[in-house]
Amino acid sequence: MKKSLKARLAILSDAAKYDASCASSGTTRRDSSGSGGQESGGLGSTEGSGICHAYAPDGRCISLLKILMTNFCIYDCAYCINRSSSNVERARFSPEEVIWLTLEFYRRNYIEGLFLSSGIIRNSDYTMEQMVRIARDLRVTHNFRGYIHLKTIPDASAKLIEEAGLFADRLSINIELPTDAGVEKFAPQKHPRNIRRSMGELKTKIDEAGEPTLRTRRRKTFAPAGQSTQMIIGADEASDATILGTSAGLYDAYRLRRVYYSAFSPIPDASKALPLIKPPLVREHRLYQADWLYRFYGFGIEEITAGRPDGMLDLTIDPKLAWALENRGRFPVDINTADKEMLLRVPGFGTKTVKAILSARQFKRLAMGDLMRLKVSVKKVQAFVTASGWSPLKLIDRSDLRSLFVPEPQQLVLL
Amino acid sequence: MRIVLRARGDFEEWRTAARALLSQGTVPRDIEWVSEDAAGSDLFSAPASPPIGGAAPVSVPKAFLPLAESLICHSDPSRFDLAYRLLWRLQTEHALLHIRSDPDVARAHAFDRSVHRDSHKMHAFVRFKEVPASGQRRAFVSWFEPDHFIVARNAGFFRRRFADMDWLIATPKGAISWDGTDVRFCDAPADKPDIQDDADDLWRTYFANIFNPARLKVKMMQTEMPKKYWKNLPEADLIPDLIAGAEHRGRDMAARQASDTVPKFHERLHGRKP
Ligand code: SF4
Numbered sequence: 001m002k003k004s005l006k007a008r009l010a011i012l013s014d015a016a017k018y019d020a021s022c023a024s025s026g027t028t029r030r031d032s033s034g035s036g037g038q039e040s041g042g043l044g045s046t047e048g049s050g051i052c053h054a055y056a057p058d059g060r061c062i063s064l065l066k067i068l069m070t071n072f073c074i075y076d077c078a079y080c081i082n083r084s085s086s087n088v089e090r091a092r093f094s095p096e097e098v099i100w101l102t103l104e105f106y107r108r109n110y111i112e113g114l115f116l117s118s119g120i121i122r123n124s125d126y127t128m129e130q131m132v133r134i135a136r137d138l139r140v141t142h143n144f145r146g147y148i149h150l151k152t153i154p155d156a157s158a159k160l161i162e163e164a165g166l167f168a169d170r171l172s173i174n175i176e177l178p179t180d181a182g183v184e185k186f187a188p189q190k191h192p193r194n195i196r197r198s199m200g201e202l203k204t205k206i207d208e209a210g211e212p213t214l215r216t217r218r219r220k221t222f223a224p225a226g227q228s229t230q231m232i233i234g235a236d237e238a239s240d241a242t243i244l245g246t247s248a249g250l251y252d253a254y255r256l257r258r259v260y261y262s263a264f265s266p267i268p269d270a271s272k273a274l275p276l277i278k279p280p281l282v283r284e285h286r287l288y289q290a291d292w293l294y295r296f297y298g299f300g301i302e303e304i305t306a307g308r309p310d311g312m313l314d315l316t317i318d319p320k321l322a323w324a325l326e327n328r329g330r331f332p333v334d335i336n337t338a339d340k341e342m343l344l345r346v347p348g349f350g351t352k353t354v355k356a357i358l359s360a361r362q363f364k365r366l367a368m369g370d371l372m373r374l375k376v377s378v379k380k381v382q383a384f385v386t387a388s389g390w391s392p393l394k395l396i397d398r399s400d401l402r403s404l405f406v407p408e409p410q411q412l413v414l415l
Numbered sequence: 416m417r418i419v420l421r422a423r424g425d426f427e428e429w430r431t432a433a434r435a436l437l438s439q440g441t442v443p444r445d446i447e448w449v450s451e452d453a454a455g456s457d458l459f460s461a462p463a464s465p466p467i468g469g470a471a472p473v474s475v476p477k478a479f480l481p482l483a484e485s486l487i488c489h490s491d492p493s494r495f496d497l498a499y500r501l502l503w504r505l506q507t508e509h510a511l512l513h514i515r516s517d518p519d520v521a522r523a524h525a526f527d528r529s530v531h532r533d534s535h536k537m538h539a540f541v542r543f544k545e546v547p548a549s550g551q552r553r554a555f556v557s558w559f560e561p562d563h564f565i566v567a568r569n570a571g572f573f574r575r576r577f578a579d580m581d582w583l584i585a586t587p588k589g590a591i592s593w594d595g596t597d598v599r600f601c602d603a604p605a606d607k608p609d610i611q612d613d614a615d616d617l618w619r620t621y622f623a624n625i626f627n628p629a630r631l632k633v634k635m636m637q638t639e640m641p642k643k644y645w646k647n648l649p650e651a652d653l654i655p656d657l658i659a660g661a662e663h664r665g666r667d668m669a670a671r672q673a674s675d676t677v678p679k680f681h682e683r684l685h686g687r688k689p
Contacts (some may be wrong), residue, residue, distance in 0.1 A: 059635030
């Protein structure tokens, strides 16, 4: 007997939850009101930053309807719940059902749009074709202007990818594991070389679309929110230095918008090839922080991992603080004179704080009270800055400085 | 001087009063700003209506306008005083808004952040429920409880997004609606409608299954989706059970070793291309 829509929704969202990405940001502005030369009467809008419509108890943002078209798969990737050798319950949506769910969820303001991925059925092109059809029907037939993210199927033909980019805001190809050896070992049917080639082709198309053509002076729209990828953390032996190095390489070579890190999580009917571990959530968090330092704070990857002989990030303190403690000679930083690059390196200063400091100090000399009103944690920064009326010289020389920041060990009591 | 305002998020109301006061040279500490609600209970002081007309427009830095518009929507009774004090100081301290660490500016930005956050949560947590439609277009109704007087300023967002359907968002701080032609706003408190929508059941199914019990982070969820919103979210009453069952489910997943059998279709595939 065919399973009900509800039963299949349960299976196919359960199967999608191991993908960390949920972003619905960074695309072009669109709406359905008929302003700005767009035809009116459709459904949906995108306004720059995405919206999280709910949060699950795992703390993750729910922004998109994240589902698989089907969890049948002819591949056998060891880390994946949908691999062909898994005994998980299988189900499949028709394209019409995916479209209906997306539109009805959207109308009730549950979601920003659709993140569609799929196991591979028959072959790559057959699967990709169905996914493209869903995106096309949403856009063309139903005038849907919300967000669409399609996970491209490995080895799908260039023509299908090209078509996907016309309808989707974002396309992604998962790199899966941080090293080629890892991919070959755990995803035997996937080839790191092909994954990188696909990323390269996507980059070329996205870049081309960014160039206004001579004749029309208008830009073509091709995946305006760019491409992203995901790496599973903790399934293989790769160190944080290796992982971050791979990310930096991907950001530079293919201009990815995001690399998502997904702590390897136990899955039902897990393959024996993999460790049965608790997902390394703290490690995942530190990797995101390091990734952030690389992209927005001017840090090089080598700097972030330099102080760590085993290439693993410090789990007890964040990587920016760890770097500062390793490089005490560069502190304290005078908030009234230091340049932007150095201000960004102060633990406790975010990019917005630095901007506010740079603006305010043109008009007055800043004291610690000013930082407090900028919502900076004075406790966190006082060892690293000088300000009008404040100099921390003694603090920065303290040999126990690190211990001031390390969270207190949990107290044990006798029952 | 006592200035009584309706005080339900109408920027024009404050602007008219502030312009007039400024042109008369009234210093901030001489003004007592009162809302109609608060004034109504105070029978003996006859409400002085704001001085009207004759006031020349005042010039302010461009950044002041959006900041003041946002401030006026805040529900804190001191918002009008704060906005006027900024306006007053800006007449001589032209760079004031660049000094984010100034106590008045910092406070204004704190109010502004709170109003923005409230709007953002409105965009996120409004849940439409379908109601019978009278014409061709489908019709939806929502109930939301904002902290501040933000309903009118967010009409545009919902109009841009839900153009092809009729909708009404009712709140204790006013209601907005859209019928394909006009947006209507009323600042009077609305009543909570009682409506069921079957789609909520599918959404709850999705919410329960997209959650990974091996990664429980309850505090993170609650900072972003504070409990005060839960009563109007169809999915929220699932949360306690999801949390309670998580550890058990997580351990269960981890403990369940891979079975020794594989599905038939895997064997077939495997047989086909070894
Ligand atoms: S191809 Fe994708 S869905 Fe199929 S087993 Fe590999 S990771 Fe899972």
